[in-house]
Amino acid sequence: MSFYLALKEVWRNKGRFLLIAAVVSLITVLVLFIAALSEGLASANREYIEKLNGELIVFQEGVQLSTTASRIGRSRIAELRRVDGVAEVGQVGFASAKLVPASGDGEFDVSLIGIEPGLPGEPAVFEGQQLERSRSNNVIVDEGVIARIGAKVGDTIRLKVTQGTDEEFYDLTVVGLTDRRQYFFQPAVFAPLLTWDKIRPQGADGQPAGELVSNIAVARLTDPSNLEAMADKIEQDVDKVEVVDRQTAWEAxxxxxxxxxxxxxxxxxxxxxxxxxxxxxxxxxTLQKVAQIGMLKAIGLSNWTVGWTAIVQIVTVNAIGVLIGAAGTLALTANFPVTVPIMLTGPTALASVLALLAIGPLGGIVSVFVLLRIEPLRALGMAQ
Amino acid sequence: MIALEAINVTKIYGTGVNAVTAVNDVSLSVNRGEFIGLVGPSGSGKTTMLAMLAGLLSPSDGQIMIAGKDIGRMKEGKRTKFRGKYIGFAFQANNLVPFLTAQENVELLLRLNGKYNRQGRQRTLDLLTRLGLGERLRNRPGQLSGGQQQRVAIARALIHEPEVVLADEPTASLDTERAHQVVQTFAELIHEQNRAGVMVTHDLRMCKYTDRVIQMVDGRISRVIADRAEILRLAGAADAMDGHPVPTNGKPVLAGDPIAAVHGI
Structure with missing residues (x-):
């Protein structure tokens, strides 16, 4: 009976219910877009750190986990490698550069990331090969770069870097392609650390002579089961470092x-x-239907049936709105260019849709209570 | 055979100094196949009485017996179920579900009582056709005239074969001709189907279709007219006044005794 009455009313008043379903679908689009934007921006910020092939990130002490302020030199890396429980340590340096497409038009910013070939920090390639030599001009590019310029293994890419006050150009050979590894909203180009050190933007005085300095170090552990204890141990054994897990690093x-x-x-x-x-x-x-509900109760409809009718109606209309909105958002986000930071992942979409499906019952709960409290006698104007 | 019986029923609203006795120690009974008119001025207690007979209101004292059960003592949930099965209603307004067709409105009571089957549907069609609505089965209330809506309501009140059929001012929104048609058909169906019918009305002309007229004044039964000739005389006198009782003795009729005002007794 509840389903019969609820769905009949919706069907016979399609215009009115479509209107509210349309409002719900627009709210759905808005909520999902914000969720997708949130995920997209977060991902664009943290992707590289999140996918690192090491459990702990080592920063210079006292820099509030800032990758740009942190400096980790070779000597400290050597100390890190001697800590019991540390399997491998790789130096990672961050810099910005402009990638100039072959046509010369539409140059864009990239994160130029220096890594040590074969050590933590180097991304796994899905095509081509890993970096092998420390001083080569070979690079790996991520899907962000691939999507923008259609880079293939064997292509040469040109980076524009400001050294001092001069612009300099570096031609590098793509030897490997990796999945999306953006860092700080920019697609990534991975170069051997020595190459990175040579081409990264520097002040007018250039790089001071001395040991090779990176921003952070990535440590892979022999037993990654207790990260906190291991981080404490590293901090005790090695001076002037702060060690955190990946999540703490990207949240900083x-x-x-x-x-x-x-x-x-x-x-x-x-x-x-x-x-x-x-x-x-x-x-x-509900307020428009007080008399009608009173009449229905008078002729024998129980409170239970009246309440369920309302809930079925609310849930149905809300679900229609959410499904239309979700389908529309999925269709829209699928067609966005890679440069737009919109990313609707399964769990994010599911969590948002479930929350949106709760909008109806939450919003309608007051009207259900009002319906339950309607007295037939009063509603029919027979009360004294 | 008695289908509906009120035994020493009293209804008091409020408590202490604010207490108002709307119905005071009223007893009445209605037999199967009998149709009674409950009349009286405003505030006489007839609507309160009808609400108690319908199980919409519990009496402060006394019993309301339908199908051997005292509905005044039932819990709300059980009473609602009882209403759906044993009582048929026709109200003065807000009678039909606006998004259901005429046929669906009538069938609602069949669905409610688990009688929505081929026979039930056929009975609905027959009844609506009998009431002159054969061509209006798929019309919604908004597409029907007031008289047609009231006839649908009558069909709905009878379709599930209840013990008792109650009507509260069923002609309030109808013109004279339609009012006569509706009440006449209502009375015929009650007699044919052997139900017990009670109609509350202000319009004394409609009493000619009833078997007994009970007048209430100040919460009590003040007069009962069971004689057919007497009922027809009352209705005729009311008809001569175009249905509107006028004061013949200087007393405002709505606060006094309508039968006396119309009938001169």
Whole structure:
């Protein structure tokens, strides 16, 4: 009976219910877009760190886990490698450069990441080969670069770097392609650390003579089961370093936490507005139907049936809106260019859709209570 | 055979100094196949009485017996179920579900009582056709006139074969001609189907279709007219006044005794 009445009313008043379903679908689009933007921005920020093939990240002590401020020299790397439980350590350096396409038009920023071939920090390639020699001009590029310029193994790419006050160009050979490894919103180009050190932007005075300095070190452990204890041990054994796991490292990326909390707040408020809109709609509907519900109760419909009818209706209309909105968002996000930081992953989409499906019951709960409290006598105007 | 019986029923609203006795120690019974008119001025307690007979209101004292059960003592959930099975209703307004067709509105009671089957559907078609709505089965209430809506309501009140059929001012929104048609058909169906019918009305002309007229004044039964000739005389006198009782003795009729005002007794 509940399904019969609920769905009949929806079907016979398609215009009215489609309107609220359309509002729900727009709210869905908005919530999913914010979720996708949040995920996309987060991913663009942390992708490389997140996918690192080492469990612990070593920073210089006292730099608040800032990759740009941190400096880790060769001598410290040697100390790190001697710590019991550390299997391998690789130096990683970050810099920015401009990649100039062969046509010369549309140059774009890339993260130029220096890594030690064969050590933690070097990404695994899905095509081509890993970097082999420390001083070669070979590089690995990620999917962000591939998507922009269609880079293939064997291609030569040109990087533009400002050295002092001069612009210099470096031609490098692509030997491997890796999956998306963006860092700080830029697609990544991986070069051997010595090559990186040579071409990275430097001040007017150039690189001071001395040991090879990177920004961080990545440590792979023989037993990754207790990261915290191992991080403490490394900090005890090696002077002036701060050791954290990958998640702590990416959460410390400048702006990351602020950006994520801003987007979460937006998402929450959009969700909240959705609850109010749906709640308002069904509340108005309920108030318009007081006499009708009173009559139905008088002729024998139980409170249970009346309540279920309302819930079935709310859930159905809300679900239709959410499904339309979700399908629309998926279609839209699938067609966005790779340069737009929109990423709708399965778990993110699922979590958002489940939350949106709760909008209806949450919003409609007040109207259900109002329905349950309707007295037939009063609704029919027979009360004294 | 008695189908509906009220035994010493009293209804008091409020408590202490604010207590108002709406119905005061009223007893009445309605037999199967009998149709009674419950009349009286505003505030006489007839609507409260009908609400108690319908199981929509519990009496403060006394019993309301339908099908051997005292519905006044039932818990709300059980009473709602009982209403759906044993009582048929026709209200003065808000009678039909606006998004259901005429046929679906009537069939609602069959669904509610688990009688929605081929025979039930055929009975619905027959009843609506009998009521002159054979061409309007798929029309929704908004596409029907007031009289047609009221006839659908009558069909719905009878379709599930209840013990008792109650109507609260069923002609309130109808013109005179339609009102006569509706009540006449209602009375015919009650007699044919052997139900017990009670109709609350202000319009004394409609009493000519009833078997007995019970007038309430100040919460009590003030007059019962069971004689057919007397009922027809009452209705005729009301008809001569175009249905509107006028004060013949200087007393405002709505606060006094409508039968006396119309009938001169």
């Amino acid at each position: 990326i400048p702006g990351y936490a602020a950006q994520q909390s801003t987007l979460s707040t937006q998402q929450f408020f959009t969700f909240f507005i959705g609850v109010l809109v749906v709640g308002g709609f069904f509340q108005i509907q």
